[in-house]
Amino acid sequence: QYTSASRMVVFIYLSPFVVALGMPWIAHGERLSPRQWAGLLLAFGAVAFAFAEGFTAPHSPMQWWGDALGVAAGVLWGGTTLAIRGTRLGAAAAEKTLLYQLGVSALALCAAAVVAGEALPTAWSPRLLGLFGFQAVIVSFASYLAWFWLMRHYAATQLAVFTLSTPLFGLAAGALLLGEGISARLVMALAALAAGILLVSR
Secondary structure, three states: OOOOHHHHHHHHOOHHHHHHHHHHHOOHHHOOOHHHHHHHHHHHHHHHHHOHHHHOOOOOOOHHHHHHHHHHHHHHHHHHHHHHHHOHHHOOOHHHHHHHHHHHHHHHHHHHHHHHOOOOOOOOOHHHHHHHHHHHHHHHHHHHHHHHHHHHHOOHHHHHHHOOHHHHHHHHHHHHHOOOOOOHHHHHHHHHHHHHHHHHHO
């Protein structure tokens, strides 16, 4: 509504920096080395490069507000990871952490929808039900369950870098599934992302 999807993608994926800066205060062993910081910057730069065209497009006077919301979302997303690792939830079963996450989110989002005057769909088609089921089962349940399990077994700072691959895989999926063109920009961004992740992981 206030900013472009390209700009939002870049701002919301500031989250790994929040995790990288905050985790050493929780677990000293998760402090990134200079080489790993270089890898993180390279991976983030790959995302920014892939979506750079959105920063030159015409924008509305309220774009600053949309950008600010994107930055806030990235900070809060990273803060969620820090909160889980810094509390008892870090040692809890992934299923328990998921229950808390989805329970609180469902209540908060329902309240926000009421305040915003949102209404439920009046016509439920098979396609809409399928999309809703995919969002609920795969995105909200299975992916988060796997994420919480990974956070119990691996360093959060290194895991956070892998989230930067999400928007680029989205572009690649658009090319493979929707027939969208694969640009040289996307290929270079994927190569830089892979190099950045390799630097952080080694």
